[in-house]
Amino acid sequence: MSKIEFDDEEKLREFLRKCWRSDPWWDEEIIEHERAHFDKAKELGYNPRYLVEYIQGTNHEDDGIYQFIQAFVKHSSVSDKDLLAICLAPKDLSKGDIRIAKRLGWKPEENNYVLDGSLK
Numbered sequence: 371m372s373k374i375e376f377d378d379e380e381k382l383r384e385f386l387r388k389c390w391r392s393d394p395w396w397d398e399e400i401i402e403h404e405r406a407h408f409d410k411a412k413e414l415g416y417n418p419r420y421l422v423e424y425i426q427g428t429n430h431e432d433d434g435i436y437q438f439i440q441a442f443v444k445h446s447s448v449s450d451k452d453l454l455a456i457c458l459a460p461k462d463l464s465k466g467d468i469r470i471a472k473r474l475g476w477k478p479e480e481n482n483y484v485l486d487g488s489l490k
Protein backbone atom coordinates (compact mmCIF):
# COMPACT_ATOMS: atom_id res chain seq x y z
CA MET A 371 0.00 0.00 0.00
CA SER A 372 1.38 3.39 -0.94
CA LYS A 373 0.29 6.96 -0.54
CA ILE A 374 1.49 9.90 -2.56
CA GLU A 375 0.68 13.52 -1.74
CA PHE A 376 0.39 16.51 -4.03
CA ASP A 377 0.25 20.24 -3.33
CA ASP A 378 -2.08 21.06 -6.15
CA GLU A 379 -4.20 19.67 -8.92
CA GLU A 380 -1.61 20.25 -11.63
CA LYS A 381 0.89 17.99 -9.85
CA LEU A 382 -1.80 15.42 -9.22
CA ARG A 383 -2.72 15.40 -12.92
CA GLU A 384 0.90 15.21 -14.01
CA PHE A 385 1.34 12.12 -11.84
CA LEU A 386 -1.85 10.51 -13.15
CA ARG A 387 -0.80 11.19 -16.73
CA LYS A 388 2.52 9.44 -16.12
CA CYS A 389 0.86 6.48 -14.41
CA TRP A 390 -1.74 5.95 -17.07
CA ARG A 391 0.32 6.93 -20.09
CA SER A 392 -0.37 3.83 -22.11
CA ASP A 393 -3.98 3.54 -21.05
CA PRO A 394 -5.16 6.91 -19.75
CA TRP A 395 -7.69 6.45 -17.05
CA TRP A 396 -8.90 8.57 -14.24
CA ASP A 397 -12.29 9.85 -13.46
CA GLU A 398 -12.88 13.56 -14.04
CA GLU A 399 -15.90 13.37 -11.73
CA ILE A 400 -13.66 12.18 -8.91
CA ILE A 401 -11.22 15.01 -9.48
CA GLU A 402 -14.05 17.56 -9.63
CA HIS A 403 -15.52 16.19 -6.42
CA GLU A 404 -12.18 16.32 -4.61
CA ARG A 405 -11.48 19.79 -6.01
CA ALA A 406 -14.63 21.06 -4.26
CA HIS A 407 -13.27 19.79 -0.91
CA PHE A 408 -9.82 21.17 -1.72
CA ASP A 409 -11.03 24.64 -2.76
CA LYS A 410 -13.32 24.99 0.25
CA ALA A 411 -10.48 24.04 2.60
CA LYS A 412 -8.22 26.59 0.94
CA GLU A 413 -10.93 29.26 1.13
CA LEU A 414 -11.19 28.61 4.88
CA GLY A 415 -7.46 29.14 5.31
CA TYR A 416 -6.24 25.56 5.53
CA ASN A 417 -3.49 23.98 3.51
CA PRO A 418 -5.19 21.16 1.62
CA ARG A 419 -3.40 18.47 -0.36
CA TYR A 420 -4.39 15.76 -2.77
CA LEU A 421 -3.64 12.18 -1.93
CA VAL A 422 -3.40 9.20 -4.24
CA GLU A 423 -3.50 5.91 -2.43
CA TYR A 424 -3.07 2.38 -3.73
CA ILE A 425 -4.75 -0.39 -1.83
CA GLN A 426 -4.62 -4.09 -2.52
CA GLY A 427 -8.06 -5.68 -2.54
CA THR A 428 -8.42 -8.34 0.12
CA ASN A 429 -11.22 -10.66 -0.86
CA HIS A 430 -11.23 -12.94 -3.89
CA GLU A 431 -13.70 -10.79 -5.78
CA ASP A 432 -11.64 -7.62 -5.34
CA ASP A 433 -8.06 -8.71 -5.54
CA GLY A 434 -6.82 -5.94 -7.79
CA ILE A 435 -4.92 -2.84 -6.83
CA TYR A 436 -7.26 0.06 -6.26
CA GLN A 437 -6.42 3.69 -6.83
CA PHE A 438 -8.09 6.25 -4.59
CA ILE A 439 -7.89 9.99 -5.09
CA GLN A 440 -8.73 12.23 -2.16
CA ALA A 441 -8.32 15.78 -0.99
CA PHE A 442 -7.35 16.17 2.63
CA VAL A 443 -6.28 18.73 5.17
CA LYS A 444 -3.25 18.10 7.33
CA HIS A 445 -4.07 20.30 10.25
CA SER A 446 -4.38 19.43 13.89
CA SER A 447 -7.12 21.92 14.65
CA VAL A 448 -9.79 22.01 12.01
CA SER A 449 -12.96 23.25 13.70
CA ASP A 450 -16.07 21.09 13.38
CA LYS A 451 -17.79 23.95 11.57
CA ASP A 452 -15.01 24.19 8.97
CA LEU A 453 -14.75 20.43 8.60
CA LEU A 454 -18.48 20.28 7.97
CA ALA A 455 -18.24 23.03 5.34
CA ILE A 456 -15.36 21.19 3.63
CA CYS A 457 -17.28 17.93 3.81
CA LEU A 458 -20.41 19.41 2.23
CA ALA A 459 -18.61 21.36 -0.51
CA PRO A 460 -19.13 18.96 -3.46
CA LYS A 461 -22.44 18.93 -5.31
CA ASP A 462 -22.70 15.16 -5.01
CA LEU A 463 -21.70 13.96 -1.60
CA SER A 464 -20.04 10.60 -1.23
CA LYS A 465 -21.15 8.12 1.40
CA GLY A 466 -17.99 8.96 3.33
CA ASP A 467 -18.78 12.69 3.23
CA ILE A 468 -22.29 12.01 4.50
CA ARG A 469 -21.00 9.76 7.28
CA ILE A 470 -18.58 12.42 8.51
CA ALA A 471 -21.15 15.22 8.13
CA LYS A 472 -23.71 13.28 10.17
CA ARG A 473 -21.14 12.67 12.87
CA LEU A 474 -20.66 16.45 12.97
CA GLY A 475 -24.36 16.95 13.54
CA TRP A 476 -25.53 17.51 9.98
CA LYS A 477 -29.10 16.43 9.29
CA PRO A 478 -29.70 15.79 5.59
CA GLU A 479 -33.46 16.22 5.88
CA GLU A 480 -32.98 19.84 6.94
CA ASN A 481 -31.09 20.61 3.77
CA ASN A 482 -31.88 20.64 0.11
CA TYR A 483 -29.43 17.97 -0.92
CA VAL A 484 -30.88 15.25 -3.07
CA LEU A 485 -29.64 11.96 -1.75
CA ASP A 486 -30.11 8.68 -3.46
CA GLY A 487 -32.48 6.20 -1.83
CA SER A 488 -29.79 3.91 -0.52
CA LEU A 489 -28.43 6.63 1.73
CA LYS A 490 -31.61 7.33 3.70
Ligand SMILES: [Zn+2]
Binds near residue numbers: 403404407467
Ligand atom coordinates in the same frame (compact mmCIF):
# COMPACT_ATOMS: atom_id res chain seq x y z
ZN1 LIG B 1 -16.05 13.82 -0.79
